[in-house]
Amino acid sequence: MKALVLEEINKLSIRDIDIKEELSPNDVRIEPQCVGICGSDIHYYKYGKIGDFIVNEPMVLGHEASGIITEIGKNVKNLKVGDRVCMEPGIPNFQSEETMNGIYNLDPEIKFWATPPIHGCLRNSFVHPAILTFKLPDNVSFEEGATVEPVAIGMYSAKKAKIEPGDIALVMGAGTIGIVTAISALASGCSKVIIADIKDEKLNIIKENYPAITTVNALNVDLLEVVHNVAPRGVDIFFEATGAKNMLSTFTKYVRPGAKAVLIGMPIEPVALDVVGCQAKEVTLFTIFRYVNMFEKSLRLISSKTLNVKPLITQKYSFDDAIKAFEFAASEPQDAIKVMLYK
Amino acid sequence: MKALVLEEINKLSIRDIDIKEELSPNDVRIEPQCVGICGSDIHYYKYGKIGDFIVNEPMVLGHEASGIITEIGKNVKNLKVGDRVCMEPGIPNFQSEETMNGIYNLDPEIKFWATPPIHGCLRNSFVHPAILTFKLPDNVSFEEGATVEPVAIGMYSAKKAKIEPGDIALVMGAGTIGIVTAISALASGCSKVIIADIKDEKLNIIKENYPAITTVNALNVDLLEVVHNVAPRGVDIFFEATGAKNMLSTFTKYVRPGAKAVLIGMPIEPVALDVVGCQAKEVTLFTIFRYVNMFEKSLRLISSKTLNVKPLITQKYSFDDAIKAFEFAASEPQDAIKVMLYK
Amino acid sequence: MKALVLEEINKLSIRDIDIKEELSPNDVRIEPQCVGICGSDIHYYKYGKIGDFIVNEPMVLGHEASGIITEIGKNVKNLKVGDRVCMEPGIPNFQSEETMNGIYNLDPEIKFWATPPIHGCLRNSFVHPAILTFKLPDNVSFEEGATVEPVAIGMYSAKKAKIEPGDIALVMGAGTIGIVTAISALASGCSKVIIADIKDEKLNIIKENYPAITTVNALNVDLLEVVHNVAPRGVDIFFEATGAKNMLSTFTKYVRPGAKAVLIGMPIEPVALDVVGCQAKEVTLFTIFRYVNMFEKSLRLISSKTLNVKPLITQKYSFDDAIKAFEFAASEPQDAIKVMLYK
């Protein structure tokens, strides 16, 4: 089986690799068609580890994928050979306490593609549980299907926030996650979403493609004034998507009494939280870990044209040029959101 | 003061009426600009009562209104003379248990416009609490402002349903309330909304103006098949907006396990509920009484163009022709959603 | 293997039966020690069916059990041979949508002990998933462990009601389910629980064993007056545990604005619901199907002495006398709550 293998730090190869996978009765076999490159793929490529997850053996990369089913297990009923699908990349223990409680994403035993020592999906084919494999609606393309994984994070953030129709949200950070959060918040009932960053390139991509979102370069513009113009008492929802260390010590000035915050960005170290500021407005802070049960619902909103994911794909490469694509993505290009690989 | 007065059953007059209203420090005085005719106005006109509420004295009609502020009380800070506004028509006891708990709509002492013995707003001017008076955004017209009252019912239904982004909803009944519920559900994160009725006229208005909504005439089409095509396990949310007596004995076939239902329609008598069918899918049934805290959020979604309320206004009359307008609305016209009166 | 077999209507035998069960890696094998007799066991015994579930083949009865582990699968970590345990009797498809969403009790494919064609647990031993097998705390006896199944229904009702500390609840029906609901409501933060029935025998058992619960014979006492004495605006929570057909047409007089109702009783046919009465107080109606994720939490409250389940066991028989026990239970004894069988 051919695959994109991270051999060691800074060294990728496209080569044959021997991965034995049995097709259990509840599994399907899939041939990938599109795979997006994620920040975590790049991080493993450049640094060989994320936190405690260390690449000690050659590992296939990739976890944002769509593909075609080539084989199905004998218990599988809702999918058939030839179906166009996308996949949720984390496989929990299906008989764990977390799974039984509907929070399988928090199962400590979860196996997640391209998180060492689990191989990713940038290879000829792979086996996956049918329950984590989602049929693409006819009007959703493979490349759109491959964006569902990052979109699911934004959708889950929006769901966690328990948005009420008409709420106003502020998103800090215009990276991929900030953008998918902003468009998910709009799709989930927000009447207005402000997104703030300090880099014009990202904000410009948003301005061009998502005119409903208000963009603010916080270096040039007084964000608090922008907020108070549209929400005099403060925003209903605050999404933190930067992971920057000063965010939580000052954010309460932007929010209304009774507001909710969702912490999505992952600061490297503990960061200062203004507890008394939160208490004075009784802010509730939600945190999220990836997503849970969000793929089907994301697909529905892409299919209904509520979520427009096409502008997220800013660069395209073939699977054969995957190494070139990774090198590009690793160069921290400011005009890129998602680099997509095609079969 | 001139007003549209319901003298007795079937007898309206436009005449002077003496209503003394003092402007308390937290109040504003308003001159109405647009007033929509509601089904309850028509019901009092034709039958002189709704349930225990009986018109024993001449009563001014109207409770769906927008207007201009002409005077403000000395404590009022957020509004000023000349402001364009719309009004929430129910005034609770502000020091009641219900108000303190954020459910002032359920305060038994609430005084609601055009609900006997409380006069409505179809008169030269009226006094209203500032906290129940909402500034219209610049891009929201008086006629749009006058639709906020019925829209708030749809918005509140959508909020009660705790819609998750991507949910699929079924609305039974294509009357005014069914329509405002359907557009509110879409605005609140639903990926798809099906609306069913047995009258083509109403469904056609929807089809023309709200193409995102799937319309079904349940007399001609198998609704269950339509539902299963878009939601094989059943819909996530069921909105009952007919009040018909057979709805709750059969609806569970349309919904998925864990679904939510919102009962908006008001059946004249108790209706049969399939309790065991609900239990087998653990359906939660929400009921609503008008709305609470929904005016500002509705205005935000109208202003952001997420909610398009203009198609709701199907007939227009001047205040001077109000009696003619009531006669028309009382004739049960099938091509009407909302009859609007203009100053 | 020896078992209590329902051969056909009204015919039980204790005899050898051949049940082949393989121990999968996630399973344990258990030898039962105590088994309670449930109303559904009696119903199959007397009528051979419940709804669409028909006993066409001889079937082992029993689903409320505690036991000792005699063998464990190779993946099982949290349990060991010799552990004292109780078991959740419904086995879902672990890779279903419902399980992934944390509502495995609603999985249409669930296999539930002693629900045809699935054998129950009144036999020498059985195999069960470890994740549905719960270690008894040291201070919880086998007989207490065997009550967890019915207690879980009361606990789940209490959880569904989202009781706030200090709430007042009214439980209609003093059968087993009414009682476990009442004690669960008290354990979950209710300051007061009123239970109403029309049979003194059941109420007397409660009066003697659970003095914190207020008992009302609704034939002799004005229930509304009792309610208004302790909760002038009405109760916060209404638990319907009778399944009687007139309950939902009149209950709203007992509840406060914003109240919650939990429908636990299972009426044979659809019953009249006072929709407008519910709307006027915005009552939310929850329904439940068995329970989900309640065994461990029930055990904790039994172990902490918050839930006293011992008075529930009113009659005791040995496994050898199981047929006699069933005959007794089938005679509708008024002084019985739970008939318990012991090894």
Add this chain to the structure above:
Amino acid sequence: MKALVLEEINKLSIRDIDIKEELSPNDVRIEPQCVGICGSDIHYYKYGKIGDFIVNEPMVLGHEASGIITEIGKNVKNLKVGDRVCMEPGIPNFQSEETMNGIYNLDPEIKFWATPPIHGCLRNSFVHPAILTFKLPDNVSFEEGATVEPVAIGMYSAKKAKIEPGDIALVMGAGTIGIVTAISALASGCSKVIIADIKDEKLNIIKENYPAITTVNALNVDLLEVVHNVAPRGVDIFFEATGAKNMLSTFTKYVRPGAKAVLIGMPIEPVALDVVGCQAKEVTLFTIFRYVNMFEKSLRLISSKTLNVKPLITQKYSFDDAIKAFEFAASEPQDAIKVMLYK
């Protein structure tokens, strides 16, 4: 009118003071019977300010009180002269957005007893809104009634945590607030509550009076081991009641995936929060500001003997000895929870 007046830092006097209060139609006049001394009273006494609230003028202290009604306004229906009552000390603007939304505690205009420039209740009499005045049940004494104010904070913390029956909680901090939180958590459905502190005196008071609570001196005992013994996956609820600066950087090790934390303690400055640790377990963090709508529910649980507040009162003084009582309370006595003043 005689009152306990804070003249300036460190200077109290009992003297006549002229406070004009009109009895509005919705108000009652009350003569206090018991008043507890709060940490904030002591703080103003010793430092003359808390944050931005500065004592610039002589101010009457006291806000935890019970009393007898001596006069009622003409609209007051639920209370009468002679009623024994306790009072919620914060008076919001009843026509504010926060009040309408049921979060009147967050109204920026709230007037709170003994928070400058608002006088407290340690005086002969005061006027108060009837809606914030609560009748004591017959079996609740004045001194118990005067504990409702601090108890309401614990009750509100427990309510915010959305405790499910059977949950296990960890409370950090055994001060007054830690204790009322711990007993409220037990009353709200927790099967077990662990309270940790580093001072034996406070823990000993708990050990003697509340045997159901597990006390841990974290200096001598490995708290993590204690937690894992009762909750191998971690506790369901974490209550932070110390305000210490290192708590939020390390607490996630104590909690289970999907846990909830309530931040009650008020750190002087922003404190380090382990965001990634929270995300890995998707911890939700609630913050609270005083309480909202908790007095009646607290009284119910005191009346039902679920909440035993008597042990909270550790020292007793007469109103005439109030200055002595303040001096004692200001000396940071380790054997004190609540110092109570009696008429």
